[in-house]
Amino acid sequence: MIRTLPLPRRWFLSALALGTTAIWGSGPLAARRSENACERVRKTLISLLHERERARKVGTVYLGSPLGRLAPPQGLAETVLADLGPDANNEAIRRDVIARIRRELRDVQVITLDGWIISPTEAQLCGLTVAGEPLSMMRRNGNHLFDPNP
Amino acid sequence: MFIDLRTVPDGTEIRTAICIVGAGAAGITLTRELNGSGFSCVLLESGGMEFDSRTQKLYDGDIIGRPFPDLTTCRLRYFGGTTNHWSGWCLPLDPIDFATREGLSYRGWPLGRFGLYRWYRRAHEVCEIGPFDYAPDHWGIVQTKLPLPFRGPHFIPRIAQLSPPTRFGSTYGPELESSSNITVYLQANACKFETNDAESEVEFLSVRTLSGRGIKVNAKVFVLSAGGIENARLLLASGRTEDQGIGDSRHLIGRFFMAHICCWAGLLALADPPKDFYFDPGYFRTFEGGGMPRVFVPFIGLSEETMRRRQLPNIKLLWKYESPEAQGAGGQLTDLHSILHDIERRPEYVKPRVFRREGALVTGPRLFLNIEPIPNPDSCIRLGPERDAIGMRKVVVDWRVTAGDKRNGAAVLRLLGAEVARTGFGRLRSFLEDGDDAKWPADMYGDQHHLGTTRMHRDASLGVVNEDCRVHGIANLYIAGSSVFPTAGAANPTLTITALALRLANHLKEQLK
Numbered sequence: 001m002i003r004t005l006p007l008p009r010r011w012f013l014s015a016l017a018l019g020t021t022a023i024w025g026s027g028p029l030a031a032r033r034s035e036n037a038c039e040r041v042r043k044t045l046i047s048l049l050h051e052r053e054r055a056r057k058v059g060t061v062y063l064g065s066p067l068g069r070l071a072p073p074q075g076l077a078e079t080v081l082a083d084l085g086p087d088a089n090n091e092a093i094r095r096d097v098i099a100r101i102r103r104e105l106r107d108v109q110v111i112t113l114d115g116w117i118i119s120p121t122e123a124q125l126c127g128l129t130v131a132g133e134p135l136s137m138m139r140r141n142g143n144h145l146f147d148p149n150p
Numbered sequence: 151m152f153i154d155l156r157t158v159p160d161g162t163e164i165r166t167a168i169c170i171v172g173a174g175a176a177g178i179t180l181t182r183e184l185n186g187s188g189f190s191c192v193l194l195e196s197g198g199m200e201f202d203s204r205t206q207k208l209y210d211g212d213i214i215g216r217p218f219p220d221l222t223t224c225r226l227r228y229f230g231g232t233t234n235h236w237s238g239w240c241l242p243l244d245p246i247d248f249a250t251r252e253g254l255s256y257r258g259w260p261l262g263r264f265g266l267y268r269w270y271r272r273a274h275e276v277c278e279i280g281p282f283d284y285a286p287d288h289w290g291i292v293q294t295k296l297p298l299p300f301r302g303p304h305f306i307p308r309i310a311q312l313s314p315p316t317r318f319g320s321t322y323g324p325e326l327e328s329s330s331n332i333t334v335y336l337q338a339n340a341c342k343f344e345t346n347d348a349e350s351e352v353e354f355l356s357v358r359t360l361s362g363r364g365i366k367v368n369a370k371v372f373v374l375s376a377g378g379i380e381n382a383r384l385l386l387a388s389g390r391t392e393d394q395g396i397g398d399s400r401h402l403i404g405r406f407f408m409a410h411i412c413c414w415a416g417l418l419a420l421a422d423p424p425k426d427f428y429f430d431p432g433y434f435r436t437f438e439g440g441g442m443p444r445v446f447v448p449f450i451g452l453s454e455e456t457m458r459r460r461q462l463p464n465i466k467l468l469w470k471y472e473s474p475e476a477q478g479a480g481g482q483l484t485d486l487h488s489i490l491h492d493i494e495r496r497p498e499y500v501k502p503r504v505f506r507r508e509g510a511l512v513t514g515p516r517l518f519l520n521i522e523p524i525p526n527p528d529s530c531i532r533l534g535p536e537r538d539a540i541g542m543r544k545v546v547v548d549w550r551v552t553a554g555d556k557r558n559g560a561a562v563l564r565l566l567g568a569e570v571a572r573t574g575f576g577r578l579r580s581f582l583e584d585g586d587d588a589k590w591p592a593d594m595y596g597d598q599h600h601l602g603t604t605r606m607h608r609d610a611s612l613g614v615v616n617e618d619c620r621v622h623g624i625a626n627l628y629i630a631g632s633s634v635f636p637t638a639g640a641a642n643p644t645l646t647i648t649a650l651a652l653r654l655a656n657h658l659k660e661q662l663k
Binding site for chain 2 (some may be wrong): 120
């Protein structure tokens with residue numbers, strides 16, 4: 001025997017349509033929101049560097065190294081976003097990055113770039129200045145940006 | 151009394167209480183201590199009172215391992231030994247150098263942490279240096295003026311004292327010449343120890359001149375003090391079989407050969423060169439305190455706490471200012487700037503800055519790193535097939551360093567790089583590539599300190615001599631000199647060689663009473 005639905009048929013169909021929309025629509029929307037926040041953090045991070053050309057040189061070497069492929073620069077933006085949330089202001093981001101670098105240097109969690117001893121956050125920060133295109137483009141190119149064997 | 155062995159009849163047998171082989175820092179110090187002791191003492195020296203190229207050539211040998219200084223130029227074979235061209239650096243081993251250390255193999259002296267300190271004080275008199283005091287602030291170095299990275303907790307200022315340098319031959323020769331119980335034989339090349347059937351005691355020592363004249367020395371006690379390589383060579387040459395030296399049932403003689411690992415290890419790009427950058431590691435200075443000026447040289451070391459916690463070796467770090475023309479080792483990132491300072495809005499960009507030092511234009515210093523080697527049984531000296539002018543087999547030096555040594559060096563530089571960056575002092579470019587290999591800069595070499603070939607250990611399976619410097623299993627054969635060092639530390643060895651000789655002399659006097 002077929003049980004009668006507790007909801008009127010019209011309500012049920014509306015709910016079904018809304019649910020479908022939500023399932024199909026929430027992923028891209030959330031991703032877009034997150035991408036926008038990440039892009040904002042990335043821009044803020046780059047703005048912390050005043051000697052942009054020098055930073056680009058460091059960043060280029062970093063992205064060309066195996067380390068740059070293991071820990072791409074955009075990872076820094078994502079980490080900062082995850083730590084501070086989407087509403088963090090520029091000053092909070094600056095302080096967070098300084099603390100991060102200081103911690104890495106104190107704990108000797110450093111990497112070697114062309115022989116120079118540098119903290120990973122510094123390297124990622126410089127890496128961000130190299131890839132000027134929007135985050136979506138970077139994502140698409142991703143780890144192959146400077147890969148000699150893409 | 152000094153006697154040229156070439157004037158002694160062939161086949162002569164000399165009887166004495168103590169026979170000492172080799173008149174360098176160890177042999178001369180030991181012999182001086184026995185002056186007036188009442189025991190007859192013979193000191194044998196291969197050379198004469200002056201350099202002679204034929205005798206010097208007896209040092210010839212092959213180098214088959216890593217690059218190593220020419221064996222005929224890095225030591226001297228005449229009265230006074232290598233102190234005849236010694237530069238005079240003196241500093242004791244650190245307490246941690248004597249200690250066993252968790253996780254690090256083959257470490258530790260059987261003398262306790264302060265086992266030699268009583269003798270170091272007297273060794274200072276022998277080496278004609280200042281008080282037994284190595285605290286930098288007692289040498290005019292003001293800690294608060296030091297650049298931040300070198301005020302600890304990892305890197306600390308240290309000093310070495312400089313001997314005039316004492317030429318042991320010319321300084322102490324007259325004293326030995328006028329002694330009533332000491333006879334010095336020149337042109338006397340020790341060739342072979344002959345033991346009793348049980349190989350438990352040396353019965354006599356065969357000695358030869360370059361012209362082929364031979365004598366025997368019969369002694370109650372023999373002391374071998376011919377240097378870090380020759381000590382092992384003579385023991386190996388005295389064995390009854392091809393591959394086993396005297397008292398060498400465990401095949402240890404010649405193994406664990408160490409030299410300090412030296413290389414130009416990095417470049418320091420200063421963020422802000424201080425105008426009065428008076429702490430220049432590696433540059434000689436004079437201290438006027440204490441009545442008379444004394445020369446010393448500052449260097450950078452690791453704190454004991456850091457060595458222990460990070461399982462790092464002892465080091466000596468020096469630097470040399472480069473002329474701007476000599477610069478160019480900065481690689482692709484010569485203008486790497488301090489990211490940290492940039493985002494902190496302090497415009498102290500790091501790049502090779504040119505500044506004035508003592509009137510000359512210089513740029514950031516190049517770092518010279520001297521690293522304590524890991525004791526390695528595969529690093530060795532042995533006897534080769536060729537023979538020298540007196541018929542002894544020439545030595546083959548197979549000096550080896552390991553990936554562990556390289557890791558140690560790279561770890562020290564990473565730590566220093568992090569510290570100079572953290573404190574805003576500058577940036578460091580390391581010439582030691584990261585990685586788990588033994589790849590070193592092309593200019594890496596082993597220095598002229600030959601250590602470890604007859605290492606000291608209480609256990610005969612781990613050492614050639616015991617804590618009294620007596621060869622395990624042989625009742626009357628002792629060894630003096632740097633060949634008994636089980637670990638190298640970072641100190642130049644002459645002061646420790648002298649202290650050990652003083653200690654051994656005291657032991658022998660007690661034994662022979």
